[in-house]
Amino acid sequence: MRTLSVAALQTKPVTGDLDATWERFADQVRAVRDLWPHVQLVVAPELLLTAGGPLLATMPPGWGRAAATPVPGPVTEQVAALSRETGLWLVPGSLLELDDGWISNTVVVTAPSGELVAKYRKVFTWQPYEATRPGKRFVVFDIPEVGRAGLAICYDGSFPETFRQLGWLGAEVVFQPTLTTTRDREMELVCARANAFSNQVFVVNCNAADPAGVGQSMIVDPEGIVRQLAGVGEEVLVDVLDLDAVTKARQFGGLGLNRPWAQLARDGADVELPAYGGAGILPAPWASAS
Numbered sequence: 001m002r003t004l005s006v007a008a009l010q011t012k013p014v015t016g017d018l019d020a021t022w023e024r025f026a027d028q029v030r031a032v033r034d035l036w037p038h039v040q041l042v043v044a045p046e047l048l049l050t051a052g053g054p055l056l057a058t059m060p061p062g063w064g065r066a067a068a069t070p071v072p073g074p075v076t077e078q079v080a081a082l083s084r085e086t087g088l089w090l091v092p093g094s095l096l097e098l099d100d101g102w103i104s105n106t107v108v109v110t111a112p113s114g115e116l117v118a119k120y121r122k123v124f125t126w127q128p129y130e131a132t133r134p135g136k137r138f139v140v141f142d143i144p145e146v147g148r149a150g151l152a153i154c155y156d157g158s159f160p161e162t163f164r165q166l167g168w169l170g171a172e173v174v175f176q177p178t179l180t181t182t183r184d185r186e187m188e189l190v191c192a193r194a195n196a197f198s199n200q201v202f203v204v205n206c207n208a209a210d211p212a213g214v215g216q217s218m219i220v221d222p223e224g225i226v227r228q229l230a231g232v233g234e235e236v237l238v239d240v241l242d243l244d245a246v247t248k249a250r251q252f253g254g255l256g257l258n259r260p261w262a263q264l265a266r267d268g269a270d271v272e273l274p275a276y277g278g279a280g281i282l283p284a285p286w287a288s289a290s
Helices: 018-035 063-067 074-086 154-158 160-168 185-199 244-252 260-270
Strands: 003-010 041-043 089-091 094-099 102-110 116-121 140-143 147-151 173-177 202-206 218-220 226-229 235-242
Touching (some): 003 018, 063 094, 074 102, 154 173, 154 185, 185 202, 185 218, 226 235
Parallel strands (some): 041 089, 147 173
Antiparallel strands (some): 003 235, 094 102, 202 218, 218 226
16 A cells, blocks of 8 residues: 555644744644654644734734745745654645745645755635735645645635646645635535545645634545544644555546546547637546546
8 A cells, every 4th residue: 555644733823923833833743743653744724834813813014024934944944854853744834935025825845854845836815815926836746655745725725727737747635734714614625525526636634723713624535535524623633545545546436436537538638628728638647548
């Protein structure tokens, strides 16, 4: 089996204190390593390390820009050092990335060696509320001898294009840091299941805990079945994902029935797509038309 042991850290920041938030997160990562030595990767909520407040909290003027950091930069160096110390892959939520005067909502990934292996800027920012600059491309990364993972952030999951493209690029699991404070969380859970089922990927959607968010982090398998669903408070979802289950679902169908990637490979090129300029769907490089 190609297994990936993950921990989704449903936690919250120390509002308005970047240093205390970092220390709290680092201690939680060390606790995960000590409690569950088999865990290979830890994922945290969106914007955790920016130390923002709950939905109606008043933050100091300019807080977002004050919390922003270049990537790579001092914050990613801290994350890299923590990866080396613990021997873990880290997806520490997302950061406010400062680049040439612009701010993007950016998730980074560090390997146990401390290498910064991936950086993804949120493509579908939550409009009209989110002021960050949108990204322009989707990102996957390889975990050697395990498989390929993709990255999404919160509202990205409301757009089918996100997970379709990540699956097309070969992602078998998608890590989706989230910061949802509102009652549309129910619809996000629906989307997470639909994205997993229609693209035959694991989805690890990690939301912030109360009061920073409404919790309900979720792990969904490539057949759309919910493996774990958190409550609203601080919690850790630990799971061992068998990525060969992705291969099985894609070869034999979700629930032994549906094989969307094979059908796209067979018929997609002839489909007219006016919303995308009329072009057909190219087969995924790994997909079989059988």
